[in-house]
Amino acid sequence: MKIATYNVNGVNGRLPVLLRWLAEEQPDVVCLQELKAPQEKFPQQAIIDAGYNAIWHGQKSWNGVAILARGMEIQEVSRGLPGDDEDTQSRYIEAVVNGILIGGLYLPNGNPAPGPKFDYKLSWFERLHKHAARLVELDIPVILTGDFNVMPTEQDVYKPERWVDDALFRPETRDAFHKLIAQGWTDAIRKLYPTETIYTFWDYFRNAYGRDAGLRIDHFLLNPKIADRLKSAGVDRHVRGWEKTSDHAPVWIELAEK
């Protein structure tokens, strides 16, 4: 079973790229982030025609998350991260697919830092900690995946010294990520590739992809009930080289059947 996460940076503008990638790689489950489309503008028919069921949490202009599943039922559990009724940003969706509880998330960017946007990022992280603490202990397989907007270590940044004051790499942000992992989650990519340089995002600026000036900010966290089923993982980085592509590449893991 192959599960992927992909920050598409606009699901409608990116539809040809998304459909081509789905057809070529045929992931079983896909978590999408940055739909940048209101609920009624999600390209549902095109996704169905591609062979996928879908649930999504849209929002005009910004954010937006979805879960796709190929030929499998998606049982939605919740949308929106608990803990703040005032938070109207569409950044979390949770569902059960094939016996696995999947939380798809788009963590706030947080720049500029310090400031209110960074405060929002850290408070969102705190809410995620509370929710994830329950999920990690569940007696069923749980996967938290998406765009975390965090480079966990210096290994995950092409030029770490340039990013120390950035909201994606500040000590508070890295601490928050490591506290999350310490609950008992496995960072799937790092588990399989402990020393390799692996990026999932390349800026549109300065030929970042051509120079491989990337960041690793899209992650898969596995709870103990599923960590042993991790077979392989990777980044479809060639997709980042396509025309009209997202600044993120799709990331995936493959799980053994029970």
Next chain:
DNA sequence: ATGGCCTTGCATCAAGGA
């Protein structure tokens, strides 16, 4: 150190992104 680019939207620039 700076700027570079791309997306969406009551648009022809602004805001957000990372």
